[in-house]
Amino acid sequence: MKNYKPKKRLPAQAYIDGILKGDRVILSRAITIIESNLESDKSLAKEIVQEILPSSGKSIRIGITGVPGVGKSTFIEVFGLHLVKLGHKVAILSIDPSSQRSRGSILGDKTRMDELSVLQEAYIRPSASGDTLGGVSNKTGETMLLCEAAGYDVILIETVGVGQSETAVHGMTDFFLLLMLAGAGDELQGIKKGIMEMADMVVINKADGDNITMSKLAKRQYQNALHIFPASESGWTPVASTASAIKNIGIDKVWDEILNFKKLVDENGFFLKNRNHQQIKWMYNNINEELKHLFYGSKNIKRELSELEKDIVTAKISPVKAAQQIIDEFKNSFKLN
Amino acid sequence: MKNYKPKKRLPAQAYIDGILKGDRVILSRAITIIESNLESDKSLAKEIVQEILPSSGKSIRIGITGVPGVGKSTFIEVFGLHLVKLGHKVAILSIDPSSQRSRGSILGDKTRMDELSVLQEAYIRPSASGDTLGGVSNKTGETMLLCEAAGYDVILIETVGVGQSETAVHGMTDFFLLLMLAGAGDELQGIKKGIMEMADMVVINKADGDNITMSKLAKRQYQNALHIFPASESGWTPVASTASAIKNIGIDKVWDEILNFKKLVDENGFFLKNRNHQQIKWMYNNINEELKHLFYGSKNIKRELSELEKDIVTAKISPVKAAQQIIDEFKNSFKLN
The missing domain is CATH 3.40.50.300 (P-loop containing nucleotide triphosphate hydrolases)
Structure with missing residues (x-):
């Protein structure tokens, strides 16, 4: 992945200027960077978004x-x-x-x-x-x-x-x-x-x-x-x-x-209130997704969850106890770092 | 909290037997233990639930x-x-x-x-x-x-x-x-x-x-x-x-x-399917709540989030970038353990 270089990327400022001028070609290329999963594109995307944000x-x-x-x-x-x-x-x-x-x-x-x-x-x-x-x-x-x-x-x-x-x-x-x-x-x-x-x-x-x-x-x-x-x-x-x-x-x-x-x-103020609420919720949704990713991304956790699911359906363990058990293990694995 | 002893708790088996016999007084006392926030009651509650689960x-x-x-x-x-x-x-x-x-x-x-x-x-x-x-x-x-x-x-x-x-x-x-x-x-x-x-x-x-x-x-x-x-x-x-x-x-x-x-x-199998689905979802809801608790329970995180909320509303930082920033800090704080 790391050796695969994206082609023809401009400096961030070129995208920012182009977008603010309404240049459709630059806009399209910037969106491609937003959509890209390459690490180098991700930081470029972050910079572009950050700069156009006030506009x-x-x-x-x-x-x-x-x-x-x-x-x-x-x-x-x-x-x-x-x-x-x-x-x-x-x-x-x-x-x-x-x-x-x-x-x-x-x-x-x-x-x-x-x-x-x-x-x-x-x-x-x-x-x-x-x-x-x-x-x-x-x-x-x-x-x-x-x-x-x-x-x-x-x-x-x-x-x-x-x-x-x-x-x-x-x-x-x-x-x-x-x-x-x-x-x-x-x-x-x-x-x-x-x-x-x-x-x-x-x-x-x-x-x-x-x-x-x-x-x-x-x-x-x-x-x-x-x-x-x-x-x-x-x-x-x-x-x-x-x-x-x-x-x-x-x-x-x-x-x-x-x-x-x-x-x-x-007139009733909902427009702005809702926009602000949506922006803040956007951050929280991202945080919660990342938290889940930290947890569910682990292979050990995945394997154990599938065992626990079986035990829950057969009434061998209660859902609450199962959750506590696996969260405790997650905490312990972190302490080992 | 730890010095506050709950009164008159029976051994777990007494609650289990009483419940299975349909004893309403014991049932009520067991529910009180379920509802209690005392640590000692929590483990007692877990034992009771675990044992009555098959019934x-x-x-x-x-x-x-x-x-x-x-x-x-x-x-x-x-x-x-x-x-x-x-x-x-x-x-x-x-x-x-x-x-x-x-x-x-x-x-x-x-x-x-x-x-x-x-x-x-x-x-x-x-x-x-x-x-x-x-x-x-x-x-x-x-x-x-x-x-x-x-x-x-x-x-x-x-x-x-x-x-x-x-x-x-x-x-x-x-x-x-x-x-x-x-x-x-x-x-x-x-x-x-x-x-x-x-x-x-x-x-x-x-x-x-x-x-x-x-x-x-x-x-x-x-x-x-x-x-x-x-x-x-x-x-x-x-x-x-x-x-x-x-x-x-x-x-x-x-x-x-x-x-x-x-x-x-x-007849169409939905009853059992839905029950199983609900039980498993119950575990996942608990896991996700605990994960959020781990994160949002931190005072530092709380303080920083309230700053980030302000910066998001004033378009100083994008919601995605704000989320990444705070998650990175969370990961780093864990590594210090």
Whole structure:
């Protein structure tokens, strides 16, 4: 690993200057460094992030999720075009678990967003976050900071709604948008528990042609369901609406609601409070991940845990006692250092 | 602390024998040992739990939650009486955050369940879990095991629906029951986010007199909302129903649904699978709590964290860098041992 030198790295200042000038090529290369697992890149990445930090944060961060088939790429393209038309600079970061290994679907996505991707005011980047939740928070999170420092004032973070990355994305965005289809039932199975409660807005997509009546019904059902949820700390009551990305219907309404949300949370102080809370939580999540890594990274611990799991299931040892036993051993092993 | 000797402790075997014989006085004294924070009691508790472990688990564990005013005590009393009438032995463990300091509401609860509390087939115990989630899992969890070993075949664990203990209780029960009132809106504000999605059944209580029409409407609304949720891994579709504890209406229906649930999850294997999963998760939760305790228990760490929080909010340091910095210091401090 150590002998493998990364190619063509510039000095940190070159990336920092380029990002702050809004240079897309430099931005892309800096993101590659953020995503890299090379040790030399890690310190370079740290330096870049540290320096652009004061220039980050000046955007609205929107999480968008929905299962495959809901028309997410088309929606995001049309939504992005709408935002660019309004004068915004839009960065789109896609977290696609299936792309993390093969990168197969990335080209597909890019092709599908071909109208948006040629615009200077839009920046589209699949986010290679690795397999871990920490990867989503850190790599996608830092990529987001870089995009903000490069002048993008709307950040869309896209996930597929079937994994765990939604919680991480919810933890780093201001507004969470859930795309659904009419005909409640089957396709709902794909959405993980808890995602619905995170939504600030549910958009029933593909509300066109024969599907309009069903979509309006679905909208009412979701609206009722969302009302039954406990109020969010933001003071915002989640809304449901219908849209047809392909016919460009209802897209403006989505942005209008986001602006309504922004106005509310700016005025009641939740926006800043939540941002600060998210930043601090980001640190704690990292600390807790590292602590777990220290412990679970040990081969001895791993072997013993699998023994303890068996003993617990067969009622040979209580879960509490098992935990104490292995923590005591962990402490002792540290003292030997 | 060390000089303070606990009074009148028996040898471990006396508690074990007493519990296995179903002796309520011994059971109560053993639970007191479980709840104690004295070091000498902790090892005694560990021995008792270890020995009764093979005799535990033979019950259905039901979590019941709802905000104050929903009529929880009355519901539980009437439900408990119904179960005793059917030949069950019922243990009721109440986790009341307000009682953890003052114990004020405990006597109130006991008085309100006076019909049930005099029966030999019912055992009512406020669970002093302390202020931590770990306390709920460990102390209430181990108390539950003791009750099972003493022959109680239905365990009801009651929480107030406003804190975090619901997640812990959901993680140690087979079936999760949410009590609500008609007139959706105001009182919903009291229920924490996420609790609704854990519910296997929502019961609209106080469905009597003038309130019947509203309650039936509320039932339909919840039924619709529950249907919109993603399917649970149990294969069970959550149900909504109305009840009036005070008039003893709809109580049998609650138990019938729990039996339907039990039949389903016994047949599809989820019951055992979930139990095993819960036990193993219990160990991991303890390990992770202990790891955090090791780290956050340090005064130096605490001081530095509060500095880092300020620096993060003012964009002086990135959350990722802050975490790495403090974890590196933690590792170094260990090496000095």
